[in-house]
Amino acid sequence: MRKIYVFDTTLRDGEQSPGVNLNTREKVEIAHQLEKLGVDRIEAGFPAASPGDLAAVNAVARAVKNATIIGLSRSRQQDIDAVREALQGAQDPCLHLFLATSPIHRQYKLRMDKQQVLENAEAAIRYAKKYFSKIEFSAEDAGRTELDFLCEVTAMAIRAGATVINIPDTVGYLSPYEYGNIFKTLKEQVPGIENVQLSAHCHDDLGMATVNALAAIMNGADQIEGTINGIGERAGNTAIEEVAMALETRQDFFGAKTSLVLSEIARTSRLVSKLTGMVVPGNKAIVGANAFAHESGIHQDGMLKEKTTYEIMSPETIGLKESKLVLGKHSGRHAFREKLIDLGFDLEDELLNQTFAKFKVLADKKKDVTDEDLLALLEEKLVDTPEVFKLEAIYVSYSNESIPSAKVRILTAAGDIIEEEAEGNGSVDAIYNAIDRASTEEVTLSDYSIKSVSHGKDALGEVHVVLSQNDVAVQGRGLSTDILEASARAYVDALNQLIEKRKTFSKRDRVSL
Numbered sequence: 075m076r077k078i079y080v081f082d083t084t085l086r087d088g089e090q091s092p093g094v095n096l097n098t099r100e101k102v103e104i105a106h107q108l109e110k111l112g113v114d115r116i117e118a119g120f121p122a123a124s125p126g127d128l129a130a131v132n133a134v135a136r137a138v139k140n141a142t143i144i145g146l147s148r149s150r151q152q153d154i155d156a157v158r159e160a161l162q163g164a165q166d167p168c169l170h171l172f173l174a175t176s177p178i179h180r181q182y183k184l185r186m187d188k189q190q191v192l193e194n195a196e197a198a199i200r201y202a203k204k205y206f207s208k209i210e211f212s213a214e215d216a217g218r219t220e221l222d223f224l225c226e227v228t229a230m231a232i233r234a235g236a237t238v239i240n241i242p243d244t245v246g247y248l249s250p251y252e253y254g255n256i257f258k259t260l261k262e263q264v265p266g267i268e269n270v271q272l273s274a275h276c277h278d279d280l281g282m283a284t285v286n287a288l289a290a291i292m293n294g295a296d297q298i299e300g301t302i303n304g305i306g307e308r309a310g311n312t313a314i315e316e317v318a319m320a321l322e323t324r325q326d327f328f329g330a331k332t333s334l335v336l337s338e339i340a341r342t343s344r345l346v347s348k349l350t351g352m353v354v355p356g357n358k359a360i361v362g363a364n365a366f367a368h369e370s371g372i373h374q375d376g377m378l379k380e381k382t383t384y385e386i387m388s389p390e391t392i393g394l395k396e397s398k399l400v401l402g403k404h405s406g407r408h409a410f411r412e413k414l415i416d417l418g419f420d421l422e423d424e425l426l427n428q429t430f431a432k433f434k435v436l437a438d439k440k441k442d443v444t445d446e447d448l449l450a451l452l453e454e455k456l457v458d459t460p461e462v463f464k465l466e467a468i469y470v471s472y473s474n475e476s477i478p479s480a481k482v483r484i485l486t487a488a489g490d491i492i493e494e495e496a497e498g499n500g501s502v503d504a505i506y507n508a509i510d511r512a513s514t515e516e517v518t519l520s521d522y523s524i525k526s527v528s529h530g531k532d533a534l535g536e537v538h539v540v541l542s543q544n545d546v547a548v549q550g551r552g553l554s555t556d557i558l559e560a561s562a563r564a565y566v567d568a569l570n571q572l573i574e575k576r577k578t579f580s581k582r583d584r585v586s587l
């Protein structure tokens with residue numbers, strides 16, 4: 075099986091993500107994890123960028139024993155010298171030199187013509203060759219470079235002593251066909267190309283970074299460059315975990331493999347997310363929280379019968395424990411039954427159907443139906459609790475210059491209407507004091523939490539409260555687009571449940587104790 079080398083640039087191009095700044099300790103921690111993941115090469119930074127980055131690259135160079143350590147450099151002596159200094163102590167150092175070759179970069183950024191680009195790059199490689207046996211040369215913006223000129227630049231770089239030639243699609247512009255064709259052409263036309271490794275470095279501006287890296291592999295690339303979680307400049311780089319898992323899962327098609335320890339992927343992803351502060355989107359391939367989660371009934375049913383119906387890879391391969399069946403409004407009876415069995419309840423069909431119907435009503439209102447919700451459904455705490463008290467209206471008076479007060483109108487099961495007023499430390503406290511007066515129940519509020527059920531200004535607010543009385547505690551839930559109303563509803567719901575629980579407990583005592 076053909077081996078594809080993995081060049082990880084999380085610590086260099088990944089760190090170029092706006093808002094990301096890794097200090098030395100963080101770079102070393104990530105580098106150690108990359109070593110465990112088994113990447114072949116680690117680009118640790120751009121030493122000429124700052125004294126801090128030079129020191130960080132040096133710390134990585136000294137800490138890592140099982141990967142080549144690379145420092146990036148412009149085609150300038152002072153940058154090359156900074157990399158020399160930074161890579162002191164590295165077991166296997168490599169210099170990464172770059173110079174842009176595309177017409178746009180030549181004309182506007184470098185203000186060089188083709189000849190100057192060739193001469194400048196050659197002088198840099200020859201200078202560097204005195205100090206480094208391994209040199210990667212990148213033709214920045216190769217993707218938008220005339221193909222014949224790119225062949226010329228590549229031939230020059232090989233003659234001058236580069237050992238790896240990198241073809242960056244710096245701005246994520248190319249289609250897979252065009253990018254693959256560059257590798258094919260270089261392989262066919264550049265003298266000495268068989269003596270160097272060819273590398274692919276893609277960006278995700280059009281969402282094609284992974285597929286372009288794969289196209290490069292299919293056309294002869296020996297190495298792919300990328301980052302963990304695909305972080306990097308603008309829309310980011312090729313996500314290494316995506317390429318590695320594509321090669322692993324579709325060995326039949328690609329006939330190539332990395333030597334990554336795949337079971338370290340999830341851990342590496344979490345660490346990089348934590349230290350860079352870049353949250354991995356839930357739907358991100360391979361490492362997103364939903365990548366191995368199934369919500370819809372038909373999929374869950376398939377998963378329960380045979381995992382390969384809806385999973386092309388197993389979560390264990392990347393170091394996760396198992397797939398998740400998430401209960402929501404799209405879930406079906408099979409998954410619901412399985413979940414209840416997990417919770418210790420094996421229900422008769424009829425009872426299962428009744429509970430399932432209630433679950434669907436709840437799932438329509440809630441983003442996540444938790445184990446607690448399910449337990450509540452089973453015990454008929456959350457729905458169908460007889461309403462001893464029903465909240466009819468609340469009035470709140472609030473100003474930051476006076477004590478908040480609230481008035482509530484409550485309808486009792488006996489048909490009485492009770493109105494009470496009270497003051498409090500805040501609006502919610504005032505409402506709760508007024509409800510206490512109306513219900514005359516003596517309860518303790520031991521928890522209060524609020525979250526939004528959906529997004530936007532009109533999001534539903536969901537309030538959860540825990541009320542206790544003697545040794546009994548219950549959870550009440552209130553939903554409304556107004557958080558004060560949701561708070562009042564949660565409290566009244568909890569009161570009703572408390573009263574119901576008192577009854578259930580005394581019944582249970584009679585029946586089973």
Ligand SMILES: CC(=O)SCCNC(=O)CCNC(=O)[C@H](O)C(C)(C)COP(=O)(O)OP(=O)(O)OC[C@H]1O[C@@H](n2cnc3c(N)ncnc32)[C@H](O)[C@@H]1OP(=O)(O)O
Nearest residue numbers: 120122123124147148149150172173174183184214244307
């Ligand atoms: C595609 C990529 O990801 S390339 C890597 C990008 N990463 C970074 O830029 C991060 C680190 N960079 C830095 O800290 C700074 O840009 C430094 C220290 C390298 C240079 O800073 P400054 O000297 O202030 O220059 P500045 O960044 O403003 O401009 C870049 C200069 O380098 C030149 N340049 C750009 N690429 C190269 C190159 N490969 N070789 C030689 N010169 C280059 C530009 O033409 C410009 O030159 P000019 O000053 O003569 O116009």
Ligand SMILES: CC(C)C(=O)C(=O)O
Nearest residue numbers: 172212214215242244
């Ligand atoms: C320095 C090079 C490889 C680069 O990051 C790019 O062109 O995107």
